[in-house]
Amino acid sequence: MLDQRLLRDNPELITQQLGRRGMALDLGPLQQIARQERDLEQQRSDLQAEGNRIGKAVGQLIQSGAAPSSPDVQALRDQGNAIKHQVASLEEQEKALELQLREALSALPNLPSPDAPDGRSEADNIEIKRWGSPRAEAGLQEHWQIGERLGLFETERSVRIAQSRFITLMGAGARLERALISFMLDLHTSKGYCEVMPPILVNSASLTGSGQLPKFAEESFRCADDDLWLTPTAEVPLTSLHRDEVIAAEQLPLKYAAYTPCFRREAGSYGRDTRGLIRLHQFNKVELYWFCHPDHSAAAHQQITADAEAVLEALELPYRKVELCTGDMGFSAARTYDLEVWLPGAAAYREISSCSVCNDFQARRSAIRFKEGKNTRLLHTLNGSGLAIGRTMAALLETGQQSDGSVRLPAALVPYFGGDTIGAG
RNA sequence: GGAGAAGUGGCCGAGUGGUCGAAGGCGCAGCACUGGAAAUGCUGUAUAGGGGCAACUCUAUCGAGGGUUCGAAUCCCUCCUUCUCCGCCA
Numbered sequence A: 001m002l003d004q005r006l007l008r009d010n011p012e013l014i015t016q017q018l019g020r021r022g023m024a025l026d027l028g029p030l031q032q033i034a035r036q037e038r039d040l041e042q043q044r045s046d047l048q049a050e051g052n053r054i055g056k057a058v059g060q061l062i063q064s065g066a067a068p069s070s071p072d073v074q075a076l077r078d079q080g081n082a083i084k085h086q087v088a089s090l091e092e093q094e095k096a097l098e099l100q101l102r103e104a105l106s107a108l109p110n111l112p113s114p115d116a117p118d119g120r121s122e123a124d125n126i127e128i129k130r131w132g133s134p135r136a137e138a139g140l141q142e143h144w145q146i147g148e149r150l151g152l153f154e155t156e157r158s159v160r161i162a163q164s165r166f167i168t169l170m171g172a173g174a175r176l177e178r179a180l181i182s183f184m185l186d187l188h189t190s191k192g193y194c195e196v197m198p199p200i201l202v203n204s205a206s207l208t209g210s211g212q213l214p215k216f217a218e219e220s221f222r223c224a225d226d227d228l229w230l231t232p233t234a235e236v237p238l239t240s241l242h243r244d245e246v247i248a249a250e251q252l253p254l255k256y257a258a259y260t261p262c263f264r265r266e267a268g269s270y271g272r273d274t275r276g277l278i279r280l281h282q283f284n285k286v287e288l289y290w291f292c293h294p295d296h297s298a299a300a301h302q303q304i305t306a307d308a309e310a311v312l313e314a315l316e317l318p319y320r321k322v323e324l325c326t327g328d329m330g331f332s333a334a335r336t337y338d339l340e341v342w343l344p345g346a347a348a349y350r351e352i353s354s355c356s357v358c359n360d361f362q363a364r365r366s367a368i369r370f371k372e373g374k375n376t377r378l379l380h381t382l383n384g385s386g387l388a389i390g391r392t393m394a395a396l397l398e399t400g401q402q403s404d405g406s407v408r409l410p411a412a413l414v415p416y417f418g419g420d421t422i423g424a425g
Numbered sequence B: 001g002g003a004g005a006a007g008u009g010g011c012c013g014a015g016u017g018g019u020c021g022a023a024g025g026c027g028c029a030g031c032a033c034u035g036g037a038a039a040u041g042c043u044g045u046a047u048a049g050g051g052g053c054a055a056c057u058c059u060a061u062c063g064a065g066g067g068u069u070c071g072a073a074u075c076c077c078u079c080c081u082u083c084u085c086c087g088c089c090a
Helices: A004-009 A011-019 A028-063 A071-106 A143-150 A156-161 A172-189 A204-210 A235-241 A294-314 A361-366 A389-400 A411-417
Strands: A126-131 A194-196 A245-248 A254-263 A282-292 A319-323 A335-343 A348-359 A368-372 A375-378 A380-388
Touching: A004 A011, A004 A028, A004 A071, A011 A028, A028 A071, A126 A294, A143 A172, A143 A389, A172 A194, A172 A254, A172 A282, A172 A294, A172 A380, A172 A389, A172 A411, A204 A235, A204 A361, A235 A254, A235 A282, A235 A361, A235 A380, A282 A294, A282 A389, A294 A319, A294 A335, A294 A348, A294 A380, A319 A348, A335 A389, A348 A361, A348 A389, A361 A368, A361 A380, A380 A389
Parallel strands: A194 A254, A245 A368
Antiparallel strands: A126 A319, A254 A282, A282 A380, A319 A335, A335 A348, A348 A380, A368 A375
């Protein structure tokens, strides 16, 4: 959510910055509403002050012996009643404006950071670096072919259990998924992240707080009888972990690593990535999340990205780091790096992590502040995948495939998986 | 799921219609005392929004929302949460 004061005082800045995302906005009407609302508030509170004076005067009169039914008291009562009605009417108008304003503001995305590169789409993203030596021989299989051949997951039967875009991991496949989760959590907690296992059903307030609602309701699964949704990412419960809190400055940064399943409807992606582990309605992810001081969020963004990169490097998976342009960034982000892992079978880089700094955007929506001396200020939040588990498995299968049909796993994973090869012999 | 009790400031806790944003205590901060500290004393210590360069000032907030009243922490209604007992359960 953007600052209402910014809307009142400098809507041109918002228009200009959201223009970098490719939005054309006229905020004039909204600014009018914001100013009207402020004026109404002023009128209303002046009236209330008058009402309070009258109330006290009545009390004093009665206490000093005036009969409650005397004309003096009655006159004041009448005045009080008149004010009460005026206040009620002003309040009603004010609430209506406030609602309009909040709805409009909560549908606006974050302002991009000055450092974020301008651009219209994915095509304008900027490659920052490459790591590792991608395999590029001919005849490499895609992960779903390897998985099916080695019996690592069930595709057809999963449709019977749920529907398409769900997967059932079997045997070594299930074991590898579990190994990856443990490996990633251990790696992150060894660097000072606090491990979290949050609820994966979240309420509307939580989804609004991190930016998924109101605009992206169709992306999440909703429980019919409750105000609960299946979380699309651990970013949602982690943001709300400290919703409506004031945190002591000395405690910052708070760094969390959470493993959760994630649920996404993937509306509008029919026919894309229908095979294997790339695009599922349910997938596992280890998410990194920081609450930090505004002065340190830029450095924190580099760090959280490096922490995600460390997973790929420990798993010996070649990747590239891409900075998203303003036109391709997510709703809540001010600046984003994507990590794209090399899939030798598909011969393509695929997104496996997205690391964003949201500045105070989520903090304002979720009322998460910190106390610095006498001042209470909004803090900054960051999130990054560290990493998406299914896509990591896909990359491991394609990267580790050997001519005998087996898959060799990186050394770091051996203690977790309990072996260095899948499908040997 | 059934029955009962309770939700007040960072914490504990008083307050059942009138200058109550709220006694008292703890905690915290500053000052005094001290060689230094403890103890003690004094002072200060909620959040959000509006106005003002500022000192300051106005409004709202005693779980949430509505109602009664000139006036509500206090009375009424609805909801939420927590606790206790019973039942059920991985």
